[in-house]
Amino acid sequence: xxxxxxxxxxxxxxxxxxxxxxxxxxxxxxxxxxxxxxxxxxxxxxxxxxxxxxxxxxxxxxxxxxxxxxxxxxxxxxxxxxxxxxxxxxxxxxxxxxxxxxxxxxxxxxxxxxxxxxxxxxxxxxxxxxxxxxxxxxxxxxxxxxxxxxxxxxxxxxxxxxxxxxxxxxxxxxxxxxxxxxxxxxxxxxxxxxxxxxxxxxxxxxxxxxxxxxxxxxxxxxxxxxxxxxxxxxxxxxxxxxxxxxxxxxxxxxxxxx
Amino acid sequence: xxxxxxxxxxxxxxxxxxxxxxxxxxxxxxxxxxxxxxxxxxxxxxxxxxxxxxxxxxxxxxxxxxxxxxxxxxxxxxxxxxxxxxxxxxxxxxxxxxxxxxxxxxxxxxxxxxxxxxxxxxxxxxxxxxxxxxxxxxxxxxxxxxxxxxxxxxxxxxxxxxxxxxxxxxxxxxxxxxxxxxxxxxxxxxxxxxxxxxxxxxxxxxxxxxxxxxxxxxxxxxxxxxxxxxxxxxxxxxxxxxxxxxxxxxxxxxxxxxxxxxxxxxxxxxxxxxxxxxxxxxxxxxxxxxxxxxxxxxxxxxxxxxxxxxxxxxxxxxxxxxxxxxxxxxxxxxxxxxxxxxxxxxxxxxxxxxxxxxxxxxxxxxxxxxxxxxxxxxxxxxxxxxxxxxxxxxxxxx
Numbered sequence: 001x002x003x004x005x006x007x008x009x010x011x012x013x014x015x016x017x018x019x020x021x022x023x024x025x026x027x028x029x030x031x032x033x034x035x036x037x038x039x040x041x042x043x044x045x046x047x048x049x050x051x052x053x054x055x056x057x058x059x060x061x062x063x064x065x066x067x068x069x070x071x072x073x074x075x076x077x078x079x080x081x082x083x084x085x086x087x088x089x090x091x092x093x094x095x096x097x098x099x100x101x102x103x104x105x106x107x108x109x110x111x112x113x114x115x116x117x118x119x120x121x122x123x124x125x126x127x128x129x130x131x132x133x134x135x136x137x138x139x140x141x142x143x144x145x146x147x148x149x150x151x152x153x154x155x156x157x158x159x160x161x162x163x164x165x166x167x168x169x170x171x172x173x174x175x176x177x178x179x180x181x182x183x184x185x186x187x188x189x190x191x192x193x194x195x196x197x198x199x200x201x202x203x204x205x206x207x208x209x210x211x212x213x214x215x216x217x218x219x220x221x222x223x224x225x226x227x228x229x230x231x232x233x234x235x236x237x238x239x240x241x242x243x244x245x246x247x248x249x250x251x252x253x254x255x256x257x258x
Numbered sequence: 259x260x261x262x263x264x265x266x267x268x269x270x271x272x273x274x275x276x277x278x279x280x281x282x283x284x285x286x287x288x289x290x291x292x293x294x295x296x297x298x299x300x301x302x303x304x305x306x307x308x309x310x311x312x313x314x315x316x317x318x319x320x321x322x323x324x325x326x327x328x329x330x331x332x333x334x335x336x337x338x339x340x341x342x343x344x345x346x347x348x349x350x351x352x353x354x355x356x357x358x359x360x361x362x363x364x365x366x367x368x369x370x371x372x373x374x375x376x377x378x379x380x381x382x383x384x385x386x387x388x389x390x391x392x393x394x395x396x397x398x399x400x401x402x403x404x405x406x407x408x409x410x411x412x413x414x415x416x417x418x419x420x421x422x423x424x425x426x427x428x429x430x431x432x433x434x435x436x437x438x439x440x441x442x443x444x445x446x447x448x449x450x451x452x453x454x455x456x457x458x459x460x461x462x463x464x465x466x467x468x469x470x471x472x473x474x475x476x477x478x479x480x481x482x483x484x485x486x487x488x489x490x491x492x493x494x495x496x497x498x499x500x501x502x503x504x505x506x507x508x509x510x511x512x513x514x515x516x517x518x519x520x521x522x523x524x525x526x527x528x529x530x531x532x533x534x535x536x537x538x539x540x541x542x543x544x545x546x547x548x549x550x551x552x553x554x555x556x557x558x559x560x561x562x563x564x565x566x567x568x569x570x571x572x573x574x575x576x577x578x579x580x581x582x583x584x585x586x587x588x589x590x591x592x593x594x595x596x597x598x599x600x601x602x603x604x605x606x607x608x609x610x611x612x613x614x615x616x617x618x619x620x621x622x623x624x625x626x627x628x629x630x631x632x633x634x635x636x637x638x639x640x641x642x643x644x645x646x647x648x649x650x651x652x653x654x655x656x
Binding site (some may be wrong): 081082083084085088090100101102103104106107129138140141142143144145146162163164165166167168170171172173174175176177178179180182183185186242258 | 259262263266270275276277278279280281282283285286343344345346347349350352353356357358360361362363364367448452453454455603606607608609610611
């Protein structure tokens with residue numbers, strides 16, 4: 001082999017090593033925050049000024065009218081078919097013999113009706129469900145490309161133009177709050193109506209709730225309705241053992257609810 | 259889309275108990291069953307080749323080259339089911355461009371590339387380089403051109419260069435063993451790390467995937483060795499075949515022990531998900547788990563291979579049963595992947611009900627496509643064997 005060949009090969013190895021090294025360095029630097037300005041003191045102060053959105057759900061107030069689920073579908077262009085929901089209501093009926101019946105026909109849209117005769121019912125209640133906007137979101141952890149992320153205001157969002165549609169986030173969500181949108185072919189979920197709350201409005205489901213069973217607000221704002229709700233009521237999150245640090249808090253959550 | 263909706267309406271009518279409304283659609287179908295299956299075959303075949311190379315199990319020599327090329331043929335196809343399952347396959351490159359460092363799936367992309375580029379291709383190249391040079395002088399047409407190109411201009415054929423190839427090849431195989439472990443252990447981690455799913459979320463998942471991968475890869479190479487020998491009309495080296503079968507038995511015992519441990523642990527701890535999982539196993543997965551995976555895929559091969567350690571029938575009978583056992587093991591491991599991937603999505607994360615799964619024939623997720631992804635590696639292997647037949651090699655490693 002000639003010296004020329006040797007040089008070419010050396011150049012090729014050098015270039016390859018630089019390319020591979022560069023890629024790896026970028027991949028490592030990014031999560032460690034070593035790349036310019038991702039988490040500087042200024043940004044942290046900025047972040048503190050931002051709201052931290054959350055939701056309270058008062059199970060004792062929900063009547064299962066389904067208006068929230070319906071409004072959500074209209075507001076967010078969620079396909080009408082009964083397999084796609086950003087929010088839905090579950091009706092729990094504990095019978096006298098201890099059996100638990102859970103129903104949510106069409107996510108509760110059109111109103112939930114009791115199918116168990118009164119005499120057999122021990123207790124019954126409605127549980128609105130939605131994305132829990134977890135602080136330790138398993139979906140964000142699992143997304144291979146970072147298309148799912150937490151906004152500075154604590155809202156778990158999906159970048160439609162970036163999602164590859166692998167469904168790993170759907171598998172990772174313990175609450176069944178995600179679905180694959182058949183139109184956009186990307187993962188879809190509740191955004192707390194990010195487009196509305198950014199304009200100072202309430203999420204559509206909160207806006208239409210006739211009994212104020214859903215309380216939306218800023219967890220940083222001590223005067224917000226949400227903080228007051230959390231102060232007054234013993235609240236719980238869904239599946240606390242999974243340590244997702246959910247930001248949707250339930251009052252009156254019964255142990256039957258998963 | 260209409261067809262998909264119809265399919266979902268049908269599934270909706272078959273829901274048993276309560277499931278979250280977004281759970282009617284199974285997001286991972288047949289393609290995701292194939293993905294760990296094919297990756298497992300690769301890892302298993304490579305580990306069998308490594309036994310000969312690194313641990314000097316010389317009796318396995320007839321299968322060394324075959325095992326490496328089998329691993330390559332299947333590895334080239336391994337990502338295809340994964341990519342074809344994506345809703346946006348043309349965005350798949352983002353996994354490499356902007357990987358999310360906390361995602362098991364993102365890191366797998368790099369593990370795969372490392373294994374393909376740094377281990378398998380290099381090992382095969384070092385193993386064949388001198389042969390490529392020699393063959394390039396004796397062949398014509400496409401083969402000659404291919405051999406000339408693939409030597410990458412390194413045309414030394416002397417003893418010294420052959421020794422260097424051998425040393426580097428050995429070194430790569432040594433790195434290759436943990437890499438193959440990493441490759442398939444990682445596939446297990448993709449499932450095992452999903453805490454939302456109690457059927458998947460077990461710390462044993464990576465190691466179970468690893469041993470089941472070895473089981474399937476060894477069985478595949480055993481079958482391919484027999485078939486290739488029949489096609490070439492050469493005698494099967496029975497010592498080699500008996501040894502492979504013995505290794506298959508040992509790995510199968512470890513695999514079965516690990517999987518049993520996982521189930522015993524679940525039964526004994528009986529956590530909140532236990533009720534739904536026991537209904538899943540005895541109901542929805544009745545045939546695929548108890549009959550196909552455990553019965554035909556594990557107990558039957560264990561019994562036959564175990565018996566042959568004490569009683570050796572004639573070569574003819576042994577060959578017949580090795581062939582049968584190899585096939586059964588491959589079917590069993592396919593259903594093991596099925597039971598993990600599909601089984602894990604059949605019950606609701608509300609732990610209160612089941613959805614159903616029906617295979618479709620057509621489409622990217624259909625069984626026809628699945629058959630294509632399973633048969634294609636065999637064609638690639640046939641091509642590789644034509645192009646670089648291990649039995650025509652003139653250079654052998656020490």
